[in-house]
Amino acid sequence: MVAMVGAFILGITAGTAAATGFLAYAVGYLAVTAVTSIIMKALMPKPSAQAGAAGSRGYTVNSQGSAQDHQIIYGEVKVGGAIVYDEATGSDNKFFHRIIAIAGHEVDSFVTFYANEEALTVDGSGNVTAPAKYRNKMRIQSEVGTQAQLANASLLSESAHWNNNCKLSGIAYIYARFEYDQDTYPNGIPSVTAVVRGKKVYDPRTSTTAWSSNPALCIRDYLKSSYGLSEADAKIDDAAIISAANICDQTINNAPSAPISTSTRYTCNGSFTTAVTPYDNLSNLVSAMGGKIWYGQGKWRVKPAYWT
Numbered sequence: 001m002v003a004m005v006g007a008f009i010l011g012i013t014a015g016t017a018a019a020t021g022f023l024a025y026a027v028g029y030l031a032v033t034a035v036t037s038i039i040m041k042a043l044m045p046k047p048s049a050q051a052g053a054a055g056s057r058g059y060t061v062n063s064q065g066s067a068q069d070h071q072i073i074y075g076e077v078k079v080g081g082a083i084v085y086d087e088a089t090g091s092d093n094k095f096f097h098r099i100i101a102i103a104g105h106e107v108d109s110f111v112t113f114y115a116n117e118e119a120l121t122v123d124g125s126g127n128v129t130a131p132a133k134y135r136n137k138m139r140i141q142s143e144v145g146t147q148a149q150l151a152n153a154s155l156l157s158e159s160a161h162w163n164n165n166c167k168l169s170g171i172a173y174i175y176a177r178f179e180y181d182q183d184t185y186p187n188g189i190p191s192v193t194a195v196v197r198g199k200k201v202y203d204p205r206t207s208t209t210a211w212s213s214n215p216a217l218c219i220r221d222y223l224k225s226s227y228g229l230s231e232a233d234a235k236i237d238d239a240a241i242i243s244a245a246n247i248c249d250q251t252i253n254n255a256p257s258a259p260i261s262t263s264t265r266y267t268c269n270g271s272f273t274t275a276v277t278p279y280d281n282l283s284n285l286v287s288a289m290g291g292k293i294w295y296g297q298g299k300w301r302v303k304p305a306y307w308t
Helices: 016-041 153-158 215-224 238-248 278-287
Strands: 071-074 076-079 082-089 095-103 109-115 128-130 138-143 172-179 192-197 200-203 208-211 251-253 262-264 270-273 292-296 299-303
Touching: 071 076, 071 095, 071 215, 076 270, 095 153, 095 192, 109 138, 128 138, 153 172, 172 192, 200 215, 215 238, 215 278, 215 299, 238 299, 270 278, 278 292
Parallel strands: none
Antiparallel strands: 071 270, 076 192, 082 095, 095 172, 109 192, 138 172, 200 208, 251 262, 292 299
16 A cells, blocks of 8 residues: 555546545635644554555565564455465475465455466366466465354365364465475465455445445445444444545546546555554545545544545
C-alpha cells in the first residue's frame, strides 16, 4: 500500500478527483480539517522497525523471520506472505514442504498461483500441471482462513511434526510441496505467490458480508476490525458510508469516443501489514477514492471525490 499507488489500484479517472472533487469539497471541509488533523494525529504511534515501505504495501515477496506481521488484503491483488513452516521429508529428503501465511484473516479465494512469476495451472488435488517442467514435481494447496478450518490433510499424511492441532485458524495460507529435481529447480526452491481476492466486508446497504473492492466498505471494515480501530457500530456514520459506497460503485465511461470502455468509479485493491500505523492505513485507504475521512459529533464519516 504505497500511498495507494502501485499496490492499490485507484479507480480515479482524469479530472474527476483533482479537478472537480477536491475543489468541490474545499469549502465544506475547511471546518472539519483542523479537528480531523487532531484526531488523526492521535492515531500515529511510533511505527515499528518493520513499518517501512514493505509494511505499507504488504508482502510483495515471501518473507521469513521469527516475528512477522499479519498481512491484510482488501480487493484483489497479487501478494506473497510470511513463511511460517519448512520441513523436508522422504528418503534423502526428497520432498520439501513450505507453508506461507498470506493473510491474518479469512479471504474470499485464491485466484492464481505463481512460481517465480510464472502462472501455474493446478488440478483439483493441487498438483501443478503447467508449466510442464513442474508437472509431477510441485503441489500447491491453500486454505482461505476460516476459524473452522482443519490441519492440511496432505501435510498430515507426510509429516511427523505437523499434527491435527496445526489448523492455523483464521489465517489464509498456501501449502506448497516440492519434489527434488535438479533440472526442475536449478536455482533452488521457487518463490510461490498468488493473486488473492481478499477480505469479505460488511455492506450496510444490504446487511450482508461478501467480498468487495469498494473503498468505502473497506474503510468501514478497517474502522471495525481489531487490527484497525475496533470501533463500535454506533461510532460509524453508515449513512455516509452508504452514500460513499454508491458513488464508488458508479460506472463511468473511460473514453467518451468509445462508450464500451467503462469501469467502476473507485476501487480498492491492495495489501498492508499490521506494522503500519492506523493513521497511514486510513490515509491510504481513503486515497483509493480520492476523498476524506474525519471524526465529528461522535462518529466517523467519509466522503469520496465527487462533484456535489
